[in-house]
Amino acid sequence: MSTSEQQASAPRLALPELLIGIGLLICAGAVAWQTLAIPVSPLYSKVGPTVFPYITMAGMIVLSLLLILAAIRGGWQPQEEKETPTDWKAMGFVAAGLVANLLLIQPLGFTAASVIMFVLVCFGFGSRHPPRDALLGLVLALAAYFGFAKALGVNIGAGLIENQLNALLGAAFSGKGG
Amino acid sequence: MDTLGHLAHGFAVAFTPTNLLWCLVGTTLGTAIGVLPGLGPALTIALLLPITYQVVPEASFILFAGIYYGAMYGGSTTSILLNTPGESATIVTALEGNRMARSGRGGAALATSAIGSFVAGTLGTMGVAFLAPTVVKYAIKFGPAEYFSLMVLAFITVSAVLGSSSVRGLTSLFAGFVIGMIGVDLQTGQPRFTFGTAELLDGVDVIIVAVGLFAVGETLYMASRRYAGKDEIVPLKGSLYMTAAEWARSWKPWLRGAAIGFPIGALPAGGAEIPTFLSYAVEKKLSKHKEEFGTVGAIEGVAGPEAANNASAAGVLVPMLTLGLPTSATAAIMLSAFQSYGINPGPLLLTTQANLVWGLIASLFIANIILVVLNLPLIGLWVRLLKIPAPQLYAGILVFATVGTYGISQSPIDLVILYLLGAAGFLMRRFDFPTAPVIIGMILGPLAETQFRRAMTIANGDWTVFYRHPLSLTLLALAFLGLVGPHIWAWIQQRRRRGPEHVPGDA
Numbered sequence: 286m287s288t289s290e291q292q293a294s295a296p297r298l299a300l301p302e303l304l305i306g307i308g309l310l311i312c313a314g315a316v317a318w319q320t321l322a323i324p325v326s327p328l329y330s331k332v333g334p335t336v337f338p339y340i341t342m343a344g345m346i347v348l349s350l351l352l353i354l355a356a357i358r359g360g361w362q363p364q365e366e367k368e369t370p371t372d373w374k375a376m377g378f379v380a381a382g383l384v385a386n387l388l389l390i391q392p393l394g395f396t397a398a399s400v401i402m403f404v405l406v407c408f409g410f411g412s413r414h415p416p417r418d419a420l421l422g423l424v425l426a427l428a429a430y431f432g433f434a435k436a437l438g439v440n441i442g443a444g445l446i447e448n449q450l451n452a453l454l455g456a457a458f459s460g461k462g463g
Numbered sequence: 464m465d466t467l468g469h470l471a472h473g474f475a476v477a478f479t480p481t482n483l484l485w486c487l488v489g490t491t492l493g494t495a496i497g498v499l500p501g502l503g504p505a506l507t508i509a510l511l512l513p514i515t516y517q518v519v520p521e522a523s524f525i526l527f528a529g530i531y532y533g534a535m536y537g538g539s540t541t542s543i544l545l546n547t548p549g550e551s552a553t554i555v556t557a558l559e560g561n562r563m564a565r566s567g568r569g570g571a572a573l574a575t576s577a578i579g580s581f582v583a584g585t586l587g588t589m590g591v592a593f594l595a596p597t598v599v600k601y602a603i604k605f606g607p608a609e610y611f612s613l614m615v616l617a618f619i620t621v622s623a624v625l626g627s628s629s630v631r632g633l634t635s636l637f638a639g640f641v642i643g644m645i646g647v648d649l650q651t652g653q654p655r656f657t658f659g660t661a662e663l664l665d666g667v668d669v670i671i672v673a674v675g676l677f678a679v680g681e682t683l684y685m686a687s688r689r690y691a692g693k694d695e696i697v698p699l700k701g702s703l704y705m706t707a708a709e710w711a712r713s714w715k716p717w718l719r720g721a722a723i724g725f726p727i728g729a730l731p732a733g734g735a736e737i738p739t740f741l742s743y744a745v746e747k748k749l750s751k752h753k754e755e756f757g758t759v760g761a762i763e764g765v766a767g768p769e770a771a772n773n774a775s776a777a778g779v780l781v782p783m784l785t786l787g788l789p790t791s792a793t794a795a796i797m798l799s800a801f802q803s804y805g806i807n808p809g810p811l812l813l814t815t816q817a818n819l820v821w822g823l824i825a826s827l828f829i830a831n832i833i834l835v836v837l838n839l840p841l842i843g844l845w846v847r848l849l850k851i852p853a854p855q856l857y858a859g860i861l862v863f864a865t866v867g868t869y870g871i872s873q874s875p876i877d878l879v880i881l882y883l884l885g886a887a888g889f890l891m892r893r894f895d896f897p898t899a900p901v902i903i904g905m906i907l908g909p910l911a912e913t914q915f916r917r918a919m920t921i922a923n924g925d926w927t928v929f930y931r932h933p934l935s936l937t938l939l940a941l942a943f944l945g946l947v948g949p950h951i952w953a954w955i956q957q958r959r960r961r962g963p964e965h966v967p968g969d970a
Contacts, residue, residue, distance in 0.1 A: 301894070302894065305890065305894060309634060312638075312641070316641060316656070319655065319656045319657075319658065320655075323648075323653050323654075323655050324653055325653070332915070332916045332919040332920065332924065333651065334648040334650070334651045334653045334655060336915075336916075337640070337644065337908075337912045337915070338644060338655065338656075341637055341640045341641060341644070344633070344637050344640075345634075345637050345641075348630055348633055348634045348637060349634075351630045352630060352631075352634065355630065361628065361631075361894075361895065362894065362895070363895075366893070366895075369688060371687045371688075372686060372687050372688065372689045373687075375686040375687065375689045376683060376686045376687045378686075379682060379683055379686045379857075379861075380683070382858075382861070383679070383861070383882055383885070384882075386861075386865060386878070387875060387878045387879065387882065390865070390869060390875065390878070391875060395865070395866070395869065398865075399862045399865060402858070402861060402862070402865070403858040403859070403861075403862060404858075406682070406686075406854070406857060406858035406861055407854040407855060407858045408854075409686055409854075410685075410686060410689065410853055410854035410857055410858070411689060411853075411854060412852070412854035412855070418854070418855070418858070421855060422858065422862070425859050425862055426862055429862055429863055429866045430866070433863070433866055437511070437513040437514050437517060437870070438513065438516060438517050441866055441869050441870045441873065
């Protein structure tokens with residue numbers, strides 16, 4: 286290749302991009318495995334349910350090889366993006382909030398789980414007033430539950446808080462009615 | 464003319480009190496989510512998809528269309544005052560608009576963008592009303608082979624031609640195909656890509672994909688980039704009324720922007736980035752005040768791209784309503800709303816669903832009027848919305864993301880899928896993969912597959928059907944050109960640029 290020193294900061298293998306390329310190749314493998322698992326009736330042998338999956342798989346393999354090639358040639362990330370350090374702590378708190386929501390939404394119900402997620406995510410983004418955030422989260426979660434979910438007819442998991450409020454509202458309305 | 468009669472009928476549909484109310488709700492909500500960074504029309508419409516089980520099609524589409532148009536207006540406010548484009552299509556507005564705001568002419572920038580959006584949006588909607596019946600006349604002759612080839616062309620343009628890299632765009636598109644194929648194959652009843660689980664038999668809901676990529680992925684990305692500079696809101700200064708000179712400098716860019724935006728939006732390529740950048744380049748070239756570009760901010764650089772943005776947003780509705788061909792993430796999600804009503808958008812839509820289509824188009828005219836009122840006299844309200852601090856904003860987005868996802872079937876599995884897609888969305892954002900092709904691939908992929916199999920069945924399994932039909936061949940050739948052309952062009956440019964360097968003694 287070129288011997289000039291300008292271009293000597295020559296293509297360095299970009300690890301994150303390489304991993305993405307390999308990851309996509311693995312996904313293509315998963316597509317292949319699942320495509321082979323599709324039972325094909327001989328009636329549909331011409332254009333059966335596997336033709337498109339195979340085309341997709343072939344496309345993914347070609348694309349992942351092109352991505353790996355680009356990674357070997359130094360990757361495609363803009364310099365500015367590379368130099369910005371990732372705020373792992375903030376991301377960690379957001380991820381913790383999401384996981385807490387997932388684990389708690391069934392035992393505690395939507396509102397309580399949402400409040401915990403809200404506080405954790407706010408903390409991750411740098412807010413340092415957990416009690417205030419909890420109150421805000423409660424108001425927002427209730428607004429989401431009653432406004433959004435009820436208006437759209439979406440049934441979201443009711444927990445202790447929702448049941449108490451529903452009972453309260455029910456009592457209030459039947460009181461008025463009677 | 465026939466169109467006028469249909470339009471009159473459409474206005475009769477749109478002017479009922481309930482539909483006016485839906486339009487008002489949609490435009491207000493749309494402006495709000497357009498103003499708020501991190502929320503977009505695709506995500507909002509996805510979250511509101513369950514409404515299709517509750518109300519008649521007219522009501523929900525008038526609501527969705529109001530959100531769609533409103534987000535365009537709201538997005539420009541954020542671009543001008545915050546320099547963070549609220550929408551990808553308003554990147555260009557941020558260039559000049561934010562500079563104008565910094566030099567104390569924010570009021571004029573907001574006014575020219577709102578009035579320009581109104582002018583272009585109205586012209587664009589008229590374009591939809593008059594162009595759609597014409598497109599239908601041709602589309603009605605399309606067979607499955609032509610449809611498939613047209614979809615291939617749309618796939619290439621939305622993923623490979625637009626955006627920074629065709630390889631990464633196509634990767635997103637293929638990821639969308641895989642997601643779209645999960646579940647029971649509609650023609651043979653075979654389960655595909657379910658990994659043996661019953662939960663995946665129904666497929667992955669588009670709500671989960673949109674929320675995962677746009678809400679969870681975006682929140683994770685913003686969290687990871689918390690230190691990367693703080694946005695400051697430029698206080699709104701200057702009168703909202705434009706001076707005579709500013710009017711004189713604005714009206715031509717509005718019309719030019721509309722003329723650039725609508726046709727590009729209406730092509731089965733879509734996307735608002737290209738027309739906005741094109742309009743910006745044109746205005747910069749034609750302006751008599753070139754020194755203002757990039758310094759104090761030129762009003763033409765706001766007026767033109769904003770008009771182009773709104774006209775192309777209207778243009779996108781043409782292939783969507785006449786061919787069932789969505790070319791943006793928002794349009795793809797609207798298409799899934801049609802599917803949820805059991806309506807198949809296509810050439811027959813204009814006749815079989817005349818009430819719906821013409822009511823929708825009429826409501827777009829009304830939406831434009833409401834929006835100009837919402838976004839000029841009431842601008843102070845939206846500026847206040849910009850002051851919502853990031854922690855509470857993103858935490859709130861996640862709460863609504865949970866409602867939208869968990870509400871589908873109260874299954875924690877859905878949340879697991881949501882978070883996996885969120886992680887994927889984060890990586891895509893971080894490594895510059897476009898997300899819109901995923902949604903388009905997921906919605907349009909299965910439709911393309913259906914047309915493909917239909918064409919093959921008619922042709923008795925003969926692959927040549929796709930290039931024996933002249934129209935189909937032309938479309939495929941265009942797609943190929945779109946895929947390969949830019950690379951050849953770049954290669955030629957590179958050679959030309961490199962050429963002189965190798966001439967000895969040149970430097």
